[in-house]
Amino acid sequence: MPGVDDGRWYYEATSMAEIHQRTTGEGITVALVDGRVNTEVADLVGADIRPHEPSYCADAAGGDPYPGTSTGPDAGHATSMATVLVGRDAGLDGQPGIPGIAPGITLRTYASNLDGLPCHTPRGDQISSDDTVRDAIADGADIIFVPGTQEMSQEVVAAAQRAGVIVVGAAGNDGGVLTGMPAVFNGVVSTGTLTPDQTLDPGSVEGPRLSVVAPGTGFRALAPTWDSYGTTTGSSNAAAYTAGVLALLWSLYPDATDGQILQALIRTTDGEVKDTWTHDPAWGYGVVNARVLMTVDPTTLPDVNPFIVDDPNVVPTAAEILGTAEATAPATDDRPSATAAPGDVDGDASGTGPTEAATTGPGIGVVLGAAAGVVVVGVAVATVLARRRRHPAVAASDHHDAPPTDTRGNHG
Numbered sequence: 001m002p003g004v005d006d007g008r009w010y011y012e013a014t015s016m017a018e019i020h021q022r023t024t025g026e027g028i029t030v031a032l033v034d035g036r037v038n039t040e041v042a043d044l045v046g047a048d049i050r051p052h053e054p055s056y057c058a059d060a061a062g063g064d065p066y067p068g069t070s071t072g073p074d075a076g077h078a079t080s081m082a083t084v085l086v087g088r089d090a091g092l093d094g095q096p097g098i099p100g101i102a103p104g105i106t107l108r109t110y111a112s113n114l115d116g117l118p119c120h121t122p123r124g125d126q127i128s129s130d131d132t133v134r135d136a137i138a139d140g141a142d143i144i145f146v147p148g149t150q151e152m153s154q155e156v157v158a159a160a161q162r163a164g165v166i167v168v169g170a171a172g173n174d175g176g177v178l179t180g181m182p183a184v185f186n187g188v189v190s191t192g193t194l195t196p197d198q199t200l201d202p203g204s205v206e207g208p209r210l211s212v213v214a215p216g217t218g219f220r221a222l223a224p225t226w227d228s229y230g231t232t233t234g235s236s237n238a239a240a241y242t243a244g245v246l247a248l249l250w251s252l253y254p255d256a257t258d259g260q261i262l263q264a265l266i267r268t269t270d271g272e273v274k275d276t277w278t279h280d281p282a283w284g285y286g287v288v289n290a291r292v293l294m295t296v297d298p299t300t301l302p303d304v305n306p307f308i309v310d311d312p313n314v315v316p317t318a319a320e321i322l323g324t325a326e327a328t329a330p331a332t333d334d335r336p337s338a339t340a341a342p343g344d345v346d347g348d349a350s351g352t353g354p355t356e357a358a359t360t361g362p363g364i365g366v367v368l369g370a371a372a373g374v375v376v377v378g379v380a381v382a383t384v385l386a387r388r389r390r391h392p393a394v395a396a397s398d399h400h401d402a403p404p405t406d407t408r409g410n411h412g
């Protein structure tokens with residue numbers, strides 16, 4: 001497959017250059033809640049990146065906060081996430097650079113997880129990323145992207161969803177069951193990791209809260225010395241890819257709501273447009289398909305987040321997200337069931353059964369946009385969202401920059 005050796009396959013195999021003839025994400029604001037970014041790398045020059053200053057970390061409780069940007073190795077992960085999203089493909093010394101999935105977005109960064117450095121809150125409070133989410137909402141974020149596990153409350157995640165913000169979280173890299181925040185929370189788009197040959201990466205996690213899988217293995221990334229390239233693997237990459245393609249669609253249809261954008265996502269997994277779907281613990285609701293996603297007009301779809309389940313065992317509850325006293329079942333089949341057994345999945349596009357599908361996947365046509373996939377009936381449960389406003393678009397600025405790498409540690 002083109003781009004596998006140099007780590008650019010996620011861009012080339014999913015027709016990003018063709019999609020960018022229609023949209024690059026203009027008018028959409030994505031908030032990256034991670035570490036500090038290096039806003040001076042060549043692949044980010046010209047991108048609209050706006051770091052929050054200062055960071056949310058201090059070297060001692062009650063101390064002065066670190067700056068929100070860094071040129072040190074601690075900026076590796078967040079800079080890598082930024083280049084996946086808004087990379088300008090500038091390159092180093094004649095080498096190919098890193099092309100971004102949604103280079104036209106406004107990227108706001110919030111540093112609350114500093115690799116290799118202590119992170120005490122300047123106020124001396126318990127460490128939490130709640131303030132980053134609150135600030136991102138106030139700053140007009142349309143999508144909040146968290147590429148790793150960060151401590152945050154169910155209340156602030158519910159508040160983001162009530163404000164009409166899509167929350168995307170990396171599902172993890174240990175090959176076990178999805179447990180990290182915010183990916184485990186109700187209504188969050190949690191992402192597993194797909195390889196270039198359309199199998200699940202060995203580190204991809206599973207469980208009832210897994211939403212989708214997306215390209216994430218072997219992505220091109222800058223070394224933390226900023227003078228060479230390598231490749232990285234992890235659900236952070238998959239989450240960045242997913243956040244980017246959602247931004248592309250939302251830019252095409254700025255009047256769509258968050259619920260409608262997510263309806264389009266779940267209805268176009270596995271390479272075809274469908275009205276029904278079901279859940280597999282290892283694949284979620286299927287493989288994100290950027291090409292087919294761009295063929296759907298989300299404003300024609302129900303205004304309901306399909307990843308919210310009305311189940312008292314998940315948090316936040318549907319009622320907390322919707323701001324209602326209690327949840328009631330909708331009249332239409334627009335939400336997935338709270339749980340789905342592996343046996344409920346008929347198989348993948350190649351005709352394999354549910355056991356094989358958990359490891360082999362739906363085939364190369366899925367990511368490339370060929371018509372292939374499973375259509376199975378899912379049970380819809382939960383409440384219909386009261387409509388929330390879209391955030392106004394944030395004007396572009398001259399600010400730019402953000403880079404590095406993805407590992408299999410605490411990050412996604």
